[in-house]
Amino acid sequence: MPPRNCALCHEARAILKRPKTGQQICRDCFFWVFETEVHNTITEAGLFKPGDRVAIGASGGKDSTVLAHVMKTLNDRYQYGLELFLLSIDEGITGYRDDSLETVKRNQQQYDMPLKILSYDELYGWTMDAIVSQVGKRNNCTFCGVFRRQALDRGASALHVDHIVTGHNADDIAETVLMNIMRGDIARLGRCTMICTQGEDTIKRSKPFKYAYEKEIVMYAYFKKLDYFSTECIYSPDAYRGHARAFLKDLEAARPSAIIDIIHSGEAFEVKEEIRATQKQQQTCKRCGYMSSNDLCKACTLLEGLERGIANAAITDRARKKLDAEGPAPENLRTIPFYQPSSTPNPALPVTIEGAHN
Amino acid sequence: MSCGNPTVETDALMPRKKKYDKTNECVRCKTSLGNIVIRHAVYCKECFFPLVTFKFRRALEPFVNAKPDGPRRTALKPKGNLLVGFSGGLGSTVLLDLVYRCYVSMDKSTMPAEGGKQHPRHERVWKKVSVCYVEVCDIFPGMKDRTPEVAQLVAQHDGLEFIPLRIQDAFDSSWWARAHSSPGRIDLGVDLTNEELFLNSVPSSTSSTPLESLRTFLASLPTATAMSSTINSLIRLLLLHTALDTGSSHLVLGSSLTSLAVSLISGVSQGRGFNVKEEMQEEWFPDRAPEPSSQREKRTGKGERSVRVIRPLRDVGRKECAAWAWWSGLRVLGRETWPWPGLKQDIGTLTKNFIFGLEKDYPSTVSTIVRTCTKVAPKGEASGICVLCARPIQAGIQEWKSRISIRSRSPGDAIDEKTPVGPSLASHLCYACHTTLTSTSSRPAPPFDATVTKSSLVALPVWVPPQFSEKEELFRTQKMGQEKMRNVVQDFLLDE
Structure with missing residues (x-):
């Protein structure tokens, strides 16, 4: 079969078939079309x-x-x-x-x-x-x-x-x-x-x-x-x-x-x-301040389950009931640092940027 | 290490999981031993029949009256007759049996005991019940014509009218003329080689038979999925027009819960998200001009013709249908598999195999799919009705497509200079129909018949041209604007 010209620029030789459209196009047009579609997505x-x-x-x-x-x-x-x-x-x-x-x-x-x-x-x-x-x-x-x-x-x-x-x-x-x-x-x-x-x-x-x-x-x-x-x-x-x-x-x-x-x-x-x-309306987790649909966010529930040895507490109702039956979470339970979404630095999580500008 | 001999070691056998949750007694009567397990619930044979009948009536009767009025059956007064779409498959066989028992032979066993003999439910609901079967065998060489068998099966039910159609009727102007008492045309063609889908008139010299037109249309489609979904769409439209012809206000289809789940997922995979609602239940208004949906809702007049499409088995799974057919001794003809290797590449077939497989491991999946789809509504305005499938078109889909998948580096580049630029079909199609006609694959559909060749200009189904003659901007204003104007004012013109 003779080489085909790019379906987009009609000049360069097509070297690939676009998986998305099936068009046969050249390398430069592929870069252009891929990047432009992402740009369109961003601007739209x-x-x-x-x-x-x-x-x-x-x-x-x-x-x-x-x-x-x-x-x-x-x-x-x-x-x-x-x-x-x-x-x-x-x-x-x-x-x-x-x-x-x-x-x-x-x-x-x-x-x-x-x-x-x-x-x-x-x-x-x-x-x-x-x-x-x-x-x-x-x-x-x-x-x-x-x-x-x-x-x-x-x-x-x-x-x-x-x-x-x-x-x-x-x-x-x-x-x-x-x-x-x-x-x-x-x-x-x-x-x-x-x-x-x-x-x-x-x-x-x-x-x-x-x-x-x-x-x-x-x-x-x-x-x-x-x-x-x-x-x-x-x-x-x-x-x-x-x-x-x-x-x-x-x-x-x-x-x-x-x-x-x-x-x-x-x-x-x-x-x-x-x-x-x-x-359910969205609220914030009472323990860590992250967005949640319940009093406790999913991550805190999962973590509590892990810490208390009932790992499925956030996955099955039965395990959740078992966890509840064992009483409230102990005070010394390891928890996630409180979440502060504001632009002020989070004291619980120091900003250490790895090797930036070195 | 264990040798795994179950006769010596009882642990060597995997413990068999119980098919039911608590007891093997019927959950309804709580006395008999169960005969069937429906998603972990056990039912005896005696209780199974009222259960299925109840589900059937619950899915149909609230929608019989023109204004849906809840699940009462005090006065069912449909606007017209009833048409049953029959395919020969399991679902439609069960549907036909239920319709016949409940509304034609008035089988007492299908009715609740309370209410007495004078209860309105003992009166016939639909004056006339017809059964329509669309035979597709002419597409594929060597496929058996099952019309006589279907006719025989329908004839076993007294009081039903049988209407046999053939799939090529979709391209038959005489069928259209019979069904609509107006001349039919298949003179409008579309160029499937260009994504704009330019329209052109089919030269009158090419006198093809309806079957030839159909087969050329199918052979020119780009993928196996396109062919299969086009056949299904043609059958649907043939049934709708037949419903209109028979004065039917209701068209019932035998889609079971399982097949509805398959068609929903298959539809979503083909871009039919905007029409999920219609896939479950729809009302077709043939006389309405395409216009935004908000105005359409307001115009529901009394005298307006419409066909309501209902799937009364939408809560009855495949397994329950099979049990109904088996215990009732129904003869299921079965739908013949198309003798065509392209089915392996068909999204509908792939979805069917996937859902059937999933249903074995996760039995609740099908009902979850259907339930999920009842909770969604189309987003945004409709910009019209698709001329091919008669379903709402979402506004702005062509712009969306060109933004998401760029197909040219400059505007107008996609148009081949040699092609005469005429009106385009693209803007009159819904997303899925446009995709069906244009989306290609690196593996083109295998030919269903080597003797049929592709064509660059293919005739469109018989219901498409009349819609274009109503669309002024396409033809009349362009081609006969002056003449038409002259006709209107002719009486006021003085001789020159």
């Missing part, structure tokens, strides 16, 4: 204003590595006027984060961005290794997910940033839409397609890669020669999510637009007004 949602301090949730994996590169590129090209930071969470899983944190440290040097690494151990007094040794592999993702979300907010608060951007891509969001329909999580279904979420007291959190295909993110890293570590979490047994992921991959193979079509579906409906009225 009005995510930033000049002078914003923005932390990039950096895990060292493909999504956040490419996100750091693209954010830096777009910030320079379109003069967003952002002050960018890297924020990493160390879950404390032996062998899982070691290599990827090295990638993050290298990004810090390359892009000259300050980096903050916050560990579960530092914040909660528990590493994921220690948690798994108590709760087993089942349900451990609940701990990790809840703890990471709060750790990111606390790390961002320590950096005094206004905004956290994460590398969630279109595949992640499509998968979450399907998952939330299948498990009936109406509250999350309503907000999982939002590009930016913000509670009253929480830091803004956005997903600029919301419409970027996972395959294109890898393709971008490949052509830009960005290196990252692809490590499967050794504790990841979430069978239900695994089913949903495999299903989504099948759908994508059948028709690549399926990912964007699912996101479109998720954006095209909303939770009915009468159902929304019955949902």
